[in-house]
Amino acid sequence: MTIQLKNISKRYGKDISLKNVSLTFETGKIYGLLGPNGSGKSTTLKMIAGLVYPDLGQVEVNGEEVTRRISKDVAYLTELDMFYPSFTVGNMIDFYASQFTDFDRNKAEQLMQDMKLDSAKKIKRLSKGNRGRLKLVLALARKAPVLLLDEPFSGLDPMVRDSIVKSLVSYINFDEQTVIIATHEIDEIEPLLDEAIIILNGKIIEQENVEDLREEAGLSVLEWFKSTMAEREGRDHE
Amino acid sequence: MTKDFQASKPIYIQIADHLSSQMVRGEMKAGDKLPSVREMAIQSGVNPNTIQRTYSEMERMGIVETKRGQGTFVTENEQVLQALKIRLQTDIIGVFVENMKELGFTQEEMIRGLQQYFRGEQR
Amino acid sequence: MSAFQGLLKKDFAISKLWFLFWLIFISVFLIIPLAIESYFHAPLSFLPVAVILLLVFNTFLLPCMLLSMLRLEGKTQLWLYNPQSSKALILSKIAVSFVYQLIAQLYLTAVGLVIYQFYKNQIHIEASDLFAGAIIFNIGLLLVGLYVSCWAVFYWTIYHSLGKFPAVKNWRWLVILFLFFLYNLISTFLAKIEILRDVIFKWKIPVLAGPNFNHKEGDNWEIFLNMTDLPVLGLLLYIILACGLFLISCWLLDRKVEV
Numbered sequence: 170m171t172i173q174l175k176n177i178s179k180r181y182g183k184d185i186s187l188k189n190v191s192l193t194f195e196t197g198k199i200y201g202l203l204g205p206n207g208s209g210k211s212t213t214l215k216m217i218a219g220l221v222y223p224d225l226g227q228v229e230v231n232g233e234e235v236t237r238r239i240s241k242d243v244a245y246l247t248e249l250d251m252f253y254p255s256f257t258v259g260n261m262i263d264f265y266a267s268q269f270t271d272f273d274r275n276k277a278e279q280l281m282q283d284m285k286l287d288s289a290k291k292i293k294r295l296s297k298g299n300r301g302r303l304k305l306v307l308a309l310a311r312k313a314p315v316l317l318l319d320e321p322f323s324g325l326d327p328m329v330r331d332s333i334v335k336s337l338v339s340y341i342n343f344d345e346q347t348v349i350i351a352t353h354e355i356d357e358i359e360p361l362l363d364e365a366i367i368i369l370n371g372k373i374i375e376q377e378n379v380e381d382l383r384e385e386a387g388l389s390v391l392e393w394f395k396s397t398m399a400e401r402e403g404r405d406h407e
Numbered sequence: 408m409t410k411d412f413q414a415s416k417p418i419y420i421q422i423a424d425h426l427s428s429q430m431v432r433g434e435m436k437a438g439d440k441l442p443s444v445r446e447m448a449i450q451s452g453v454n455p456n457t458i459q460r461t462y463s464e465m466e467r468m469g470i471v472e473t474k475r476g477q478g479t480f481v482t483e484n485e486q487v488l489q490a491l492k493i494r495l496q497t498d499i500i501g502v503f504v505e506n507m508k509e510l511g512f513t514q515e516e517m518i519r520g521l522q523q524y525f526r527g528e529q530r
Numbered sequence: 531m532s533a534f535q536g537l538l539k540k541d542f543a544i545s546k547l548w549f550l551f552w553l554i555f556i557s558v559f560l561i562i563p564l565a566i567e568s569y570f571h572a573p574l575s576f577l578p579v580a581v582i583l584l585l586v587f588n589t590f591l592l593p594c595m596l597l598s599m600l601r602l603e604g605k606t607q608l609w610l611y612n613p614q615s616s617k618a619l620i621l622s623k624i625a626v627s628f629v630y631q632l633i634a635q636l637y638l639t640a641v642g643l644v645i646y647q648f649y650k651n652q653i654h655i656e657a658s659d660l661f662a663g664a665i666i667f668n669i670g671l672l673l674v675g676l677y678v679s680c681w682a683v684f685y686w687t688i689y690h691s692l693g694k695f696p697a698v699k700n701w702r703w704l705v706i707l708f709l710f711f712l713y714n715l716i717s718t719f720l721a722k723i724e725i726l727r728d729v730i731f732k733w734k735i736p737v738l739a740g741p742n743f744n745h746k747e748g749d750n751w752e753i754f755l756n757m758t759d760l761p762v763l764g765l766l767l768y769i770i771l772a773c774g775l776f777l778i779s780c781w782l783l784d785r786k787v788e789v
Contacts, residue, residue: 182696199454220610220789237784241613247789251608253544260543267536268612334452339445343455360418360453380417380457389414 177226202351204368210351244313259288277310419460537622592675593682595627616780680772691786734759
């Protein structure tokens, strides 16, 4: 499904969260939404998930204006803790399966095995890393046309990040899903990305095809990101 | 294989290089089936679109052939594989010569150096 | 499992512990007067009062349960990441709270009837009066509980809708207080208009709802129920108001409350 953000602006009081942002995301591609903390990455994803509304502009998924109900087509992994304290892992899977018609239980079982999660365990007893994995299970077990991942690596130690990247490759449906990953940990996801977008202070400042970047500029995404940020800072100091 | 990609070279080319050297070493022989795009993507932790591009590029170069509904195979054309071997050799020699030149060695010195090196190794 | 069943199950799971606490609290609240009574050999001095008090408290069980569930969800508001309608999301919570209140009331009513069995000769009440009174009283409490809940949901959604405006964020509760007083002001003002009162009280239905307690000599009680007239239009007005509040809350939840 194509996602379109048209001239989006959003502010919280005096803080500008997004400023005239226009973006198009196409089916079958993986996008990296890169930027420092507080740059507007999370707000952008929440907006696509219909959990935050723009002050100006429009968000459309598949040509339809986004509301909260779009969650039927949008699988969303949040950076927040999203669990009910009394739930077990299995309760949470059951709850998701009942709410989202595209939730695939077999896929969930497979993912839980891969991530070594025990369905009888209480969520409040899980380590931060395991809670992160559970979030991934919940997001990846859905056959939703849009997959949004907000900081999928936060709280996970580098050892497991590699295996998470592999699960992402194994479980994302590259032909049919539109995937957006918001992160400031670029190194891990770099080989996954088709397109990289840099967002800073609520503005989209660069967008590049990852392979073109290597071919033409001879830069990895990380190097490109660093040099772009340094350039910006230099400009700001002048 | 994950994450040891160089920054300055497109990933699809780096994977093609990796596969080519496997063929030259004989780890993959003429007519062998390559992993599917998806398998390869999972093995290397890379976007399948990238692997698709690798395979297309290698097909364009004639190193692999895609048979409809069966997958991608190493070419059975020994000439092409031979040429690939020579190309890889030339590439490595090219880098070597370039580095030596930067250090100021002449062509004769390089050859003499190589000969001495191999004699030393035999001893 | 249907989506709504899933919601019910979730809402039950997140609130069952509080309900258990309430049941324990009720029981303690009943045992203490019982103990005092038997200690002072003064039967029927505290216990009936305790039962009635608890039943009245119970009116607030429904909205309180509802609010505590909403408070839990409001921490992140991620419950809104759900394809079901806002009506389904809120209704599921109201339904679970309603069942809690029903169970608690049945429990207290049963306790009341047990007390009655023990002190039959001291309490004089017609069996039919007792039966009708208990049912009407319970239905009344449930209805009031539902009505108050609609207000609770309404204030809650207003409060959280204002959350995205940093200018008012810290003064949100003032807005709620203002709304509360405004509504009361308007309703008392309307109640003073005579024509309106005449219209509202034009159609009435008699309901057995006015209990009379007479303390007689020898620690005997005589209880009988009076007919009270309930204005149909007034009742209807409250139902419409409750539905209106519910629908406004759903609308706000869909459009104004953000994660």
